[in-house]
Amino acid sequence: MKKTVALIAHDRKKEEMLTFVLDHKEQLRNYDLIATATTGKIVKEKAGLPITTYLSGPLGGDQQIGARIACQEVSAVIFLRDPLTAQPHEPDITALLRICDVHNIPVATNVATAGLVLQSLD
Numbered sequence: 162m163k164k165t166v167a168l169i170a171h172d173r174k175k176e177e178m179l180t181f182v183l184d185h186k187e188q189l190r191n192y193d194l195i196a197t198a199t200t201g202k203i204v205k206e207k208a209g210l211p212i213t214t215y216l217s218g219p220l221g222g223d224q225q226i227g228a229r230i231a232c233q234e235v236s237a238v239i240f241l242r243d244p245l246t247a248q249p250h251e252p253d254i255t256a257l258l259r260i261c262d263v264h265n266i267p268v269a270t271n272v273a274t275a276g277l278v279l280q281s282l283d
């Protein structure tokens with residue numbers, strides 16, 4: 162069974178996420194990808210990778226992905242947070258990071274770490 166990798170990026174990090182995905186496209190094909198709505202739409206349309214999307218982060222998407230993590234269904238999370246902008250759904254973001262720690266799931270919050278996490282998944 163394929164491992165599942167979650168991709169999430171805040172608005173000012175979406176371009177960085179797209180560049181990361183394009184740079185790692187062949188490797189990412191090996192995984193079932195899941196994402197919050199807008200991040201997933203960009204990955205699907207601009208990188209052409211199949212991806213399952215949930216709600217947008219502010220509407221509950223982080224919590225939906227968190228639920229999958231809690232069910233042990235996600236192998237790694239790449240979450241490019243915007244550290245310079247306050248988010249209305251900050252509690253959901255904190256909860257997502259917390260649930261990764263609860264279940265010892267690797268979570269990368271910048272592209273440098275994301276590269277290392279992907280390398281170690283194979």
Ligand SMILES: O=C(CO)COP(=O)(O)O
Pocket residue numbers: 169170171172196197198199200201216217218219222223254
């Ligand atoms: O807000 C997000 C994560 O907290 C991301 O949601 P979108 O991918 O829908 O922009």
